[in-house]
Amino acid sequence: MSTGVLYGVGLGPGDPELLTVRAARLISAADVIAYHCARHGRSIARSVAEPYLHEGQLEERLMYPVTTETTNHPGGYEGAIAEFYEVSAKRLAEHLDAGRDVVLLCEGDPFFYGSYMYMHERLADRYEAHVVPGVTSxxxxxxxxxxxxxxxxxxxxxxxxxxxxxxxxxxxxxxxxxxxxxxxxxxxxxxxxxxxxxxxxxxxxxxxxxxxxxxxxxxxxxxxxxxxxxxxxxxxxxxxxxxxSGAAEPPEPVEPARGGEVVVVGLGPAGPQWLTPEAEQALAEAEHLVGYGPYLAKVPQRAGQRRHASGNRVEADRAAEALELASHGARVAVVSSGDPGVFAMASAVLEQAERPEWTDVSVRVLPGVTAAQAAASRVGAPLGHDYCVLSLSDRLKPWEIIEARLDAAGAADLVVAVYNPASRSRTTQLATAREVLLRHRAPETPVVIARDVGGPEESLRVDTLGTFDPAVVDMRCLLIIGSSRTRVRQQPDGTRLVWTPRRYD
The missing domain is CATH 3.30.950.10 (Tetrapyrrole methylase, C-terminal domain)
Incomplete structure (x- = not known):
């Protein structure tokens, strides 16, 4: 015997006359009518579909064990609901295995916050399944x-x-x-x-x-x-x-107004505890905020402020958008993680500001705590003497230049803070960088691997140049590679501090 067919049927917002013709036809023809309901047993979906039901149809009422109340299920609310969907899917599967077509009713549209989708993902790979869209709320x-x-x-x-x-x-x-x-x-x-x-x-x-x-x-x-x-x-x-309301839509300005400003603001490496009062004031006074979406999400929303979020690889476009807004008299803040002058947005804004159409726009840069400073503070003082900061990203400069600078830093015995050490598309550069530094450093040289400093997934690890595994490093990490003078101090509680003396003997 062939199996039945599953239909997820959207019922629309509540008026039975707003069902599609196909939805009404399938409901009338179905062997089994299934619907969800709360523990009181009443179903809005069934009440909407009732004009199209007839005697002899089987009804499968899928009663939620919980809705918004608490539960004593070992897995909590999520565990109770997941178990309910598994049991409900088995009940519908029994009808389908018996060759009965099943219509699962769903208010609105089945794939627009609809309960049907949880049955679809459990059954559609085993049975023929179709979705009938409905008018959304x-x-x-x-x-x-x-x-x-x-x-x-x-x-x-x-x-x-x-x-x-x-x-x-x-x-x-x-x-x-x-x-x-x-x-x-x-x-x-x-x-x-x-x-x-x-x-x-x-x-x-x-x-x-x-x-x-x-x-x-x-x-x-x-x-x-x-x-x-x-x-x-x-x-x-x-x-x-x-x-x-009779108000005219804002016209396109013919002649740019003057007096606008772009302030490039450093947010620090994580939450508000890293933000300076000066930066906080600039963010509060801005009419427009421009930045990479996840960085903008860290800034509290203020009434009347407009946000302009963009992706991670459009720095030039982002800077141009900010300058264009400011050229019409707006106060614009460009947000940047860490310090905007360290591998961040300040250079991108100033580069675009060289264009003739924006020569009258003022640009200010407000500092922020850098990722290197934050990571160093967590483990002691590895940047206590001369150090350099290098990015391993070869998106904006060739690898040959990066390798030459690594070699020079190693020869100069500088502590090296490494930004952008790896990504999904860059998996070999860090291992090469280690080999370059090992020309000048002992394998026992301390290495700090700091990930998501200040964030919810913060982790810090002290390893050595000769033994650390590049595979554990990703784009959210920053490395601090010590000089020949950098030391590790064991604390009474078992933690280790890394520091670099301020003098050479």
Whole structure:
């Protein structure tokens, strides 16, 4: 006997008339109708699909063991839910093995925060499976608002309200339009994030869109105690809102205004404890923040500030964007990890500032704690005498120059702080660098391998030049390779300190 077919059927936002024709046909023809429900036993999905059900169909009710409450499951909430999905998949598999077609109902769209996806990943590799898309809650919310979500080149960001508040605020500030789902108990956090991002006054609250009990209000006016899970925060198209209010869309400036400034700010190697008061003030005063996305995420969101995040390999483009913003009179901060003048954004900004169109833009550089300083402080004082700082990245300079400088540093008996020691595409350079330094250093020379200093995965290891394994080093590491004078001190608690005397005997 052939096996049955699994269908994940999207039901749309709640109005039974918003099902697709295909969804209605499959529901009516299915041997088995499956649906999730909470412990009270009622299923919103079944109630939406009810007009299309008929007698004789088998119903498989998949009851969650927990929803938002606590559990005494040994694996906690995640363990209880994972076990539930495994058991549910086995129940559906029994029907499929018996040759029965199964329709698993899913509110909204099955692959848009839908519960169906957990059955799909457990069953689709063994059975024929099809997904029928549905109208999402976000689309329904825009429809009942009567406002477009986005138009032309605007960007829409969809966010779960369960994200941490600072992350929500950052992402809301970065986008033109937004929808935040999964409200309920997260309403307070979402409201604060909207306020911090400067978008609270633009946001709408939509509850149970397309239902008879739907509710639409300005988000700022909603009583948090009345908010259910099935509600959405929507920040619709800003261009449409501007036209609706009668305000003109901002024109393109014909002649650049003067008076803007770019401040290149060093964040230090990790969290706010490494940030200087001067840098913190500059970040607070900026109208625009420009930088690599993960670095921008470290900066608290402030109302009215715009963020311009980009990837890790577009330093020149990032610098040009900052200078262009400043050329129109804006106060711009370019964020950089560590110190912006050490293998970071200060040089990139100053290089672009040489272009004639930006000669009237002022540039300032604010220092930060470098990765080398942070790593050295964690293990003692390996940089206590003369030292040099080298990057092993050959993306911007040829390896021959790197090797010549390593050889010169070794001959000069300098401590060497090594940045960018390895990456996924650069796996051999560090071993070569070690061989170059071993021409001048004893194998017993201390080596500090510092990873993610100041971050949640911080680790420090003291090894030697002759024995350390380059394979354990990645892009998040910094190495400090001692001179002939560098020593290791054993502490009473078993830890080891590395230091370099300030004098030669």
């Amino acid at each position: 976000v689309s329904a919310a825009a429809a009942v608002l009567g406002r477009p979500l986005v138009q032309r080149d605007e960007v829409l960001t969809v966010l779960p309200g369960t994200l941490p508040g600072p992350e929500l605020a950052r992402r809301l500030a970065d986008t033109d339009a937004a929808a935040v789902v999964k409200l309920g108990r997260t309403f307070g956090t979402v409201r604060e994030a909207l306020a911090e991002s400067g978008k609270l006054d633009e946001a709408f609250y939509v509850e149970r869109a397309t239902w008879q009990t739907q509710r639409v209000e300005p988000f700022a006016e909603v009583d948090p105690s009345t908010v259910p899970y099935f509600s959405v925060a929507v920040v619709p198209s800003p261009a449409y809102a501007a036209r609706k």
